[in-house]
Amino acid sequence: MKKILVIAGLTASGKTSLSIAWAKKLNGEIINGDSQQVYKGLNIGTAKIREDEMDGVPHHLIDILDYSEHFHVKAFQERCREKIDEISERKHLPILVGGTGLYLKAALYDYIFEEENDEQDDFKDVDTQTLYEELLEQDPKSCEKIHPNNRKRIVRALNMAKQGLSKSERIEKQSQKPLYDIFWCVLAPTKNLIDQRIKQRVDLMFDAGLKEEVEKYFSHKECRQYQSFQAIGYKEWAPFFEMDVNLDNIKEKIVIHTRQFAKRQKTWFKNQIPSRFVDSLNPDEIETVFGEISEWLKES
RNA sequence: GGGGGGGUAGCGAAGUGGCUAAACGCGGUUGACUGUAACUCAAUUCUCUCCGAGUUCGGCGGUUCGAAUCCGCCCCCCCCCA
Numbered sequence: 001m002k003k004i005l006v007i008a009g010l011t012a013s014g015k016t017s018l019s020i021a022w023a024k025k026l027n028g029e030i031i032n033g034d035s036q037q038v039y040k041g042l043n044i045g046t047a048k049i050r051e052d053e054m055d056g057v058p059h060h061l062i063d064i065l066d067y068s069e070h071f072h073v074k075a076f077q078e079r080c081r082e083k084i085d086e087i088s089e090r091k092h093l094p095i096l097v098g099g100t101g102l103y104l105k106a107a108l109y110d111y112i113f114e115e116e117n118d119e120q121d122d123f124k125d126v127d128t129q130t131l132y133e134e135l136l137e138q139d140p141k142s143c144e145k146i147h148p149n150n151r152k153r154i155v156r157a158l159n160m161a162k163q164g165l166s167k168s169e170r171i172e173k174q175s176q177k178p179l180y181d182i183f184w185c186v187l188a189p190t191k192n193l194i195d196q197r198i199k200q201r202v203d204l205m206f207d208a209g210l211k212e213e214v215e216k217y218f219s220h221k222e223c224r225q226y227q228s229f230q231a232i233g234y235k236e237w238a239p240f241f242e243m244d245v246n247l248d249n250i251k252e253k254i255v256i257h258t259r260q261f262a263k264r265q266k267t268w269f270k271n272q273i274p275s276r277f278v279d280s281l282n283p284d285e286i287e288t289v290f291g292e293i294s295e296w297l298k299e300s
Numbered sequence: 301g302g303g304g305g306g307g308u309a310g311c312g313a314a315g316u317g318g319c320u321a322a323a324c325g326c327g328g329u330u331g332a333c334u335g336u337a338a339c340u341c342a343a344u345u346c347u348c349u350c351c352g353a354g355u356u357c358g359g360c361g362g363u364u365c366g367a368a369u370c371c372g373c374c375c376c377c378c379c380c381c382a
Binding site for chain 2: 109
């Protein structure tokens, strides 16, 4: 099995700097595992690594899409696996770095996605309860896991059921085992520290010209419908284009949303991934983990 | 000094005699998650608890079977006029 090092973790946990340090030591190449950093131009708000920070380490799946484009797990899964193959062939270590748990897991495990027609707007006039009742007929098993209020998930499951294998059928076909030899490293500093870092980072983003970046790409109303505008750091600016708003309010919202996001990430990794958390801000712990990685790499 | 408005849970804000431990929003906490996942959704959020009990709506006192809601006094905040 191909070996892959995963550096996952909460937003603002220090993935970027650690990934560079380890990539250099391990002769690795970095694959971005972050749903928003695939967009060209959206640099400040997504906390994307800068060219000068890369320090010569090759980076993949960054800046691969125009900010107007749609992106999703299946696309990530395909591209990520391609990159893993390429890098492995070069005898380098693929290092997957990012915070989008679903993307990472879908690429690394045998999640099944099928070709589907693009947009399914059939449901837009139907209320959620009716949709849920329909799903109850089409794929009752999935209903057990989808809350009746969760329209987005219900619509998705309905689309799957209509177009091919239903959601539950797909899941049954999967082994739920990794396709690679993975070393999972989930960076999760203590709550206090992460909150502090988030605050600092948002301040830095504003200093670095977040406002200008947002204005550059999202001044036109149509652009604000793009998926890329839904990202934290961007969507909070919506009122800014409509009326006079206090920038501090926007900043505060970004901080709060980022904090809530970090919590969701923590919950996800804790319960979805067989890995322990690493306090990325504790040098001793980092060193210990690096030792374990070195051992793991020696195993054949 | 005169006139008016107001003080409700961490914050904002409903409620103007019993159905109110008190709507709703935000924030907090916990959790779910297989094609928008930086998404979407759920539970919980006065205190102690298993049912249940005990304290709340600026403060003190009163009316009432019953008060966040009515009355009196006091404290604080905002606006207008002096």
